[in-house]
Amino acid sequence: MSGKQVGRPPKYRSVEEIQAKIDAYFEECKGHVMMFNGHAVTDKSGNPVIVDARPITVTGLALALGFNSRQSLLNYQAKKEFMDTIMRAKARVECYTEERLFDNAGANGAKFSLANNFEGWKDKHEVDTDITVKKKLEDLI
Numbered sequence: 001m002s003g004k005q006v007g008r009p010p011k012y013r014s015v016e017e018i019q020a021k022i023d024a025y026f027e028e029c030k031g032h033v034m035m036f037n038g039h040a041v042t043d044k045s046g047n048p049v050i051v052d053a054r055p056i057t058v059t060g061l062a063l064a065l066g067f068n069s070r071q072s073l074l075n076y077q078a079k080k081e082f083m084d085t086i087m088r089a090k091a092r093v094e095c096y097t098e099e100r101l102f103d104n105a106g107a108n109g110a111k112f113s114l115a116n117n118f119e120g121w122k123d124k125h126e127v128d129t130d131i132t133v134k135k136k137l138e139d140l141i
Contacts (some may be wrong), residue, residue, distance in 0.1 A: 010079070011065075011066060011067075011076065012082065013056070015085050016080065017113070018065065018082060018085055018086075019065060019085055021065050021066075022061070022064075022065070022085070022089045022092060024064070025060065025061055025064035025065070026056060026092065028064070029051025029053065029054050029055070029056045030050075030053055031050045031051055031052040031054070032050065032051060032052060033048040033049065033050060033051075034050070034051045035046070055096070055100075055109075056092070056093050056096045056105070057093060057097075057113070058070050058073065058090060058113075058117050059092070060094050061089055062074065063094060065096040070117075073086065077090075089119075093112070093117075094117075094118050097110045097113045097114055097117075097118075098110070098114065101114075111123075
């Protein structure tokens with residue numbers, strides 16, 4: 001064997017490199033304060049008006065990290081050295097999404113995202129049909 005590395009080189013060489021990209025994604029999603037003539041624009045309650053803010057998502061994270069899809073990010077998570085870093089980033093997305101459940105404007109989207117992107121968030125509607133079948137059999141006998 002020649003000692004040449006087989007396959008595509010890794011997208012990231014270190015945890016610090018991917019963490020910097022992750023932090024940049026979350027920072028970018030916060031948006032920024034709207035300015036006018038060098039002063040922050042505020043709403044009628046005196047709070048600064050934030051523009052260009054956007055929701056944080058697993059797919060958005062994947063794209064910001066240079067992956068072509070959400071699934072590519074999930075596959076990269078399987079690399080032992082990046083597993084904790086990616087899981088922590090996904091937990092931040094999950095936390096944000098969970099917080100949106102308390103926001104009327106984002107609750108439905110948050111429910112959908114949690115049920116489809118994170119473990120343990122499924123709406124379970126289980127019906128025990130076994131009892132019904134046994135009851136009907138007993139009635140026949």
